[in-house]
Amino acid sequence: MSNVIPAFHILAKPVGPICNLDCEYCFYLEKEDLYAEDNKFRMSSEVLESFIRQKIEAHKVDVVSFTWQGGEPTLLGLEYFEEVVKLQNKYADGKQIQNGFQTNGVLLNDEWAKFFVNNNFLVGISIDGPEHIHDHYRKNRSGGGSFKKVMAGLDILKKHKVEFNTLTVVQAGNVDHADEIYDFLKLIGSTFWQFIPVVERHKPDGTLAPPEDLTIYPMAEWSVDPDKFGHFLDRIFQRWVREDVGKIFVQTFESALANHLGMNPGVCVWNETCGTALAIEHDGDLYPCDHYVFPEYKLGNINELPMVDLVHAPEQRKFGQDKESNLPQVCRDCEVLDLCHGECPKHRFVVGENGEKYLNYLCPSYLHFFKSIRPELGVLAELLEMKQPAEGIIQWMEQKDAGFPDLKVSRNDPCPCGSGKKFKLCCASNSN
Numbered sequence: 001m002s003n004v005i006p007a008f009h010i011l012a013k014p015v016g017p018i019c020n021l022d023c024e025y026c027f028y029l030e031k032e033d034l035y036a037e038d039n040k041f042r043m044s045s046e047v048l049e050s051f052i053r054q055k056i057e058a059h060k061v062d063v064v065s066f067t068w069q070g071g072e073p074t075l076l077g078l079e080y081f082e083e084v085v086k087l088q089n090k091y092a093d094g095k096q097i098q099n100g101f102q103t104n105g106v107l108l109n110d111e112w113a114k115f116f117v118n119n120n121f122l123v124g125i126s127i128d129g130p131e132h133i134h135d136h137y138r139k140n141r142s143g144g145g146s147f148k149k150v151m152a153g154l155d156i157l158k159k160h161k162v163e164f165n166t167l168t169v170v171q172a173g174n175v176d177h178a179d180e181i182y183d184f185l186k187l188i189g190s191t192f193w194q195f196i197p198v199v200e201r202h203k204p205d206g207t208l209a210p211p212e213d214l215t216i217y218p219m220a221e222w223s224v225d226p227d228k229f230g231h232f233l234d235r236i237f238q239r240w241v242r243e244d245v246g247k248i249f250v251q252t253f254e255s256a257l258a259n260h261l262g263m264n265p266g267v268c269v270w271n272e273t274c275g276t277a278l279a280i281e282h283d284g285d286l287y288p289c290d291h292y293v294f295p296e297y298k299l300g301n302i303n304e305l306p307m308v309d310l311v312h313a314p315e316q317r318k319f320g321q322d323k324e325s326n327l328p329q330v331c332r333d334c335e336v337l338d339l340c341h342g343e344c345p346k347h348r349f350v351v352g353e354n355g356e357k358y359l360n361y362l363c364p365s366y367l368h369f370f371k372s373i374r375p376e377l378g379v380l381a382e383l384l385e386m387k388q389p390a391e392g393i394i395q396w397m398e399q400k401d402a403g404f405p406d407l408k409v410s411r412n413d414p415c416p417c418g419s420g421k422k423f424k425l426c427c428a429s430n431s432n
Helices: 045-058 078-091 110-118 147-159 178-187 228-241 251-260 307-311 313-326 361-384 388-401
Strands: 011-012 065-067 096-103 121-126 164-170 194-196 277-280 285-286
Touching: 011 045, 045 065, 045 078, 045 307, 065 078, 065 194, 078 096, 078 110, 110 121, 121 147, 147 164, 164 178, 178 228, 194 228, 194 251, 228 251, 228 361, 228 388, 251 361, 285 307, 361 388
Parallel strands: 011 065, 011 277, 065 096, 096 121, 121 164, 164 194
Antiparallel strands: 277 285
């Protein structure tokens, strides 16, 4: 097979959409209706073994990464993932196996934590901020808040020194609380942060609209504001670049810097094309992406067709290339295209005033955010090129905020921040 992809990512959902929480904004809970005839929602031993074997065999690299999600994967029980590790060892064939595990944390206990440590699992905890923010949408099946149990699970991970990161869903209920969320994530000891925006639309029947459906539907009430998300990211960045560079790692910022340097951003949404981050359901059905789990996008089932053939199928290759080929002209002409690349196709459902299709709902946010951080990305890149630690930018920001008093800069000179503006129109009048 020509143009074989040497490595790809598959988000595994061995419990399907089944979860012990009832988060109001969760786009995956309704997938239970997609598999209404299936009352088990558990990846069988046969499918699990086939998935692990095929994924390892299909990779032409030395490290193979698995990511386990749901729904809530802890519902399957610890023994299930002990079997996962056994199967990975059985088929590893000298390759190094890595595991990521995304959980709401509610069912974590000492046994889970010991398992994660002993098997080098990286655990992602979903948490949206302090209690009054987190519990706004992340509720249990009885309608109560989940914060206290999540924090109890996190404390167990920390007690056993389990490597963890945090995933914060940014939505209508927390987008105005960037500083509070920043302080909270630092307080709980998280050093790797992910921020995921919620963008969903309701069809007349109450279900969520599929991607690429350009019909005008009302936005779900929890969807993040198309302007506010950019200001949220910018505020997090401005705190981070002054306080925590080198100590805290924020996925979006790492990707932006990589794109600025002309490197792989490491995350599909910020790449020029996509198509190598698929999702597998509990029954073996394979989809192009976990946001594209709709019947019309199903690639096939790994029990019927080899996984490697589905990953390399013409429709999947087209899916990945369409991200770039369907990019509207307004994006191609945009000054931040090199950092944004149109973001996720799932959010590109807006039709412009001139009739141009596939504009991104979050375009105002990304235009603001990437324009704002461009000077700091330049400084970070220069530090790295000089083989200096990135945290050196903190001192540079102190100088910037003070108006660069140590530099001989006149008001009509180019601003030292690299914005391209005159000093008097930039940092001289924009000290924080």
